[in-house]
Amino acid sequence: MRKSLLILIGALCAVLLYFTAQSADRVFRSERQLPRTPVEQQARYRLVLITQELETPFWDKVAAGAKAEALASGAAIEVWGSYGKDQEDFLKKLEIAIDAKVDGIIVQGLDSDAFKNLTKVKAAFYGIPVITVGSDVPMVDSLRRTYVGSDQYAAGGLIAKQLIADMGKSGTVILLGDSREEYYQQQRLKGIYDILKAYPGVKTAYAETADTREQVIATTQDMMNRLPDVDAFVAVNANIAAAMIHEIGRRSQVEPYDIYSFDDSPDSLPLLEQGKLDGVLEQSPDKMGRAGVNLMVKWLSGEVMPLNTDGYPTEIKMLKLKEAP
Amino acid sequence: MTSIQRKIWTLAAIVLFIMVAIWTTLTYYNQKTQDQYNDILQRYLRMNEVTNASQQTITALNNYRLKPTAANLGLLDRSKEQLRKARMDVMTLRNADNDFAIANYMNLIDSLLETTDRSLLFQTEKESEDSEKAFSEATRVSKYISEMTLTLIDTELKTYDRFYRGIIEQSAELKKLGVWLLLTITLLMLLFTYGFSLSITRPIQKLTQAAKELSRGRFDLKVEVKSNDEISFLAKMFERMRININNLISEIQQKAQLERELQQNKLLLQESQLRSLQSQINPHFLFNTLDTLSKKAYLEGSEETSDLLASVAGLLRYNLKRLDRSVTLYEEVKVLRQYMEIQKARFTDRLRFEADIDETCLHVQIPGLTLQPIVENAVIHAVEPSEEGGTIRFxxxxxxxxxxxxxxxxxxxMTELKVRQILEAHPVETEGHSTGIGFSNVVTRLRLFYGVDDVMEIASGPEGTTVVLLIPKTRRFDSDD
Structure with missing residues (x-):
């Protein structure tokens, strides 16, 4: 009786010892040091990519391309920016980048005085090279080293050619643009007009609108009232395409109209897939990111000096519905 | 042999050791955790320090711009120094995740310092507009620094998120460990104490049992205790005591036996004394009567009867007088002849007595009435029962x-047993009608008288018995009384 009790207690002891040992192991074995992952290798250059439209498919691709290229060339890159074209935040980020004395800034061009002031005065004062990407600001205004991105003039031309091909040599076209009249938008318009000049039968009407949804709708309404026989629409700024199409759709069928836009808005591709847009000008964001970083690194290391101030155009092509993925 | 004290010390030492081990481990662990928390806090504090220092710098700069006194300038310099120190501290916070941000952060601090200097420079050069511009820029940078501090802290939280959770889990685990440890130690101590107490109490129990048995009077059970401490020593002593008691008891029993024998002997002595007293009643009256009888027999012409009565009277007198003192062999022989005369009168020609005496030896001292009892014994056993009588040689x-x-x-x-009894001076049951002084009495007296043991030899067989007395010519101690 007593013996069996003793054996029971002994077994219990063993079990307890086992659990205690396990618990102690868990307590004492676990890493007790702050994970001070040492900085294995100081990156050669600290670059910053700043955009106004973070987390849009277009800029995500630019960022991905830039990061991949930075990784390959041994530079560290961070993607900063603002959401939804918040210019104030965007400019703040740009200023922080300059104050933080990064080695190079790759920035989405913003055709505003504040932007120009920052790049031209402050960045130049600190000796920080700036490359514009996606949308350009003329060099005289921004002192940017170069521009990497689509040739917006050519892009406008491409749209215009597609328009002629689809609509025919005569008709009424409404061009809708952002009232901020940024440089890239002017380039696009210029490209469109230059092509359409050759076709006297094509009547164009250009309207500017603020980029709030209500304003876009109001302007679209107004234009359609003034030009009831409109055949085609071109949203020169991709961000207003969605609201514009919505308004057209409220009035009548969307299909009869030829509607075109660019791909630098998150709405563009879904609208094309739905068949509401007849064509989207596709740019190469990934290449922009890669080329931007590549050129910056090359410039910083002195490999390519000077950079082509006219810019390095990336590929553009017209994306039609049937070609859409 | 481990003593009980050592056992207790060992137990105490084990308990102490366990406690010290646990205490040390926990203290060490606690210290480590403390350090860790300090490290973590230090990181946050350093970042916060940068924010504070940058804000202080801006405030100091503003104060100086409003009131450009030496005191304010000193204040500004101090806060700038503080900012530089904070910047150096921040450098240690670098890791792979925040490398970029820390570099930016430090450069921002540099920018702030530069802008501040620029503002100061413009101030001294009275270009207040530029100074104003530089100041507002410095303010902006300071704001950026504050924001970046928050971003950094955010990054820090993300980077060390798992680590922090690990710490929390670990502290929970530590609590569990405490419970497990408590349970284990309690049980172990229970087991230990049980074994320990058993090792002390079991021998004591055995000893108690043994003592109980002893107290009940069972001295034949061996006291056996298997132990390696004082108890076993105690048990051994106990066992020895038991054996001693056993021995003592048997000794006492022997003594009691002896006592009893002594008592018997005393009774015998009293009896014989009584007998001798009885035999002394009016001996002179008896002698005189016997003398008178002898004279009367002589007067009446019966000379033989007269001689016989005279012999009896002489023998009786000698008997009463000489029992307790030594005489010469000559006297003894004379009494023996008288006794034989009486016996001859009784047995007539059935008793033949042959004496061969070396006269030169008759001066030897001998206790009284030594020969007569032996001869009497011979007469009683050899002559009386036989019809044709017997011969006694002396x-x-x-x-x-x-x-x-x-x-x-x-x-x-005689039988062998009887011979031995005589020689060993046992009181022998006397048969027939002797004078009362037995054979063994003679042997004892001779031994006492001469102080030697080998005074008598008895050779006995079917053809007769020969008793040999070996009388030393000189007594060992000449106390002739």
Whole structure:
């Protein structure tokens, strides 16, 4: 009786010892040091990519391309920016980048005085090279080293050619643009007009609108009232395409109209897939990111000096519905 | 042999050791955790320090711009120094995740310092507009620094998120460990104490049992205790005591036996004394009567009867007088002849007495009434039962040291047992009608008288018994009383 009790207690002891040992192991074995992952290798250059439209498919691709290229060339890159074209935040980020004395800034061009002031005065004062990407600001205004991105003039031309091909040599076209009249938008318009000049039968009407949804709708309404026989629409700024199409759709069928836009808005591709847009000008964001970083690194290391101030155009092509993925 | 004290010390030492081990481990662990928390806090504090220092710098700069005194300038310099120190501290916070941000952060601080300097420079050069611009820029940078501090702290939280959770889990685990440890130690101590107490109490129990048995009077059970401490020593002592008691008891029993025998002997002595007293009643009256009878027999012409009565009277007188003192062998022989005369009168020609006496030995000292009882014994056993009587030979031979007295008969002899009893001076149940002084009495007296043991030899067989007395010519101690 007593013996069996003793054996029971002994077994219990063993079990307890086992659990205690396990618990102690868990307590004492676990890493007790702050994970001070040492900085294995100081990156050669600290670059910053700043955009106004973070987390849009277009800029995500630019960022991905830039990061991949930075990784390959041994530079560290961070993607900063603002959401939804918040210019104030965007400019703040740009200023922080300059104050933080990064080695190079790759920035989405913003055709505003504040932007120009920052790049031209402050960045130049600190000796920080700036490359514009996606949308350009003329060099005289921004002192940017170069521009990497689509040739917006050519892009406008491409749209215009597609328009002629689809609509025919005569008709009424409404061009809708952002009232901020940024440089890239002017380039696009210029490209469109230059092509359409050759076709006297094509009547164009250009309207500017603020980029709030209500304003876009109001302007679209107004234009359609003034030009009831409109055949085609071109949203020169991709961000207003969605609201514009919505308004057209409220009035009548969307299909009869030829509607075109660019791909630098998150709405563009879904609208094309739905068949509401007849064509989207596709740019190469990934290449922009890669080329931007590549050129910056090359410039910083002195490999390519000077950079082509006219810019390095990336590929553009017209994306039609049937070609859409 | 481990003593109980050592056992207790060992137990205490084990307990102490366990406690110290646990205490040390926990303290060490606690210290480590503390350090860790300090590290973590330090990181946050350093970042916060940058924010504070940058804000202070801006405030100091503003104060100086409003009131450009030396005191304010000193304040500004101090806060700038503080900012520089904070910047150096921040450098240590670098890791792979925040490398970029920390570099930016430090550069921002540099920018702030530069802008501040620029503002100061413009101030001294009275270009207040530029100074104003530089100041507003510095303010902006300071704001950026504050924001970046928050971003950094955010990054920090993300980077160390798992680590922090690990710490929390670990502290929970530590709590569990405490419970497990408590349970284990409690049980272990229980087991230990049980074994320990058993190792002390079990031998004591055995000892108690043994003591109980002893107290009940069972001295034959061996006290056996298997232990390696004082208890076993105690048990051994106990066992020895038991054996001693056993021995003592048997000794006492022997003594009691002896006592009893002594008592018996005393009774016998009293009896014999009584007998001798009885025999002394009016001896003179008896002698005189016997003398008178002898004279009367002589007067009446019966000379033989007269001689016989005279012999009886002489023998009786000698008997009463000489029992307790020494006499010469000559006197003894004379009494023996008187006794034989009486016996001859009784047995007539059935009793033949042959004496061969070396006269030169008759001066030897001998206790009274030594020969008569032996001869009487021979008469009783050898002559009386036989119809044709018997022959008793009496010889005194001169030896070198001793006088040899032989008394032999041709009776049926004695048993071996009887011979031994006589020689060992046991009181023998006397048969027939002797004068009362037994054979063994003679032996005892002779031994006492001469102080030697080998005074008598008895050779007995079917053809007769020969008793030999070996009388030393000189007594070992000459106390002739």
């Amino acid at each position: 010889r005194i031979i001169d030896g070198e040291q001793r006088v040899r007295i032989e008394i032999s008969d041709d009776g049926p002899g």
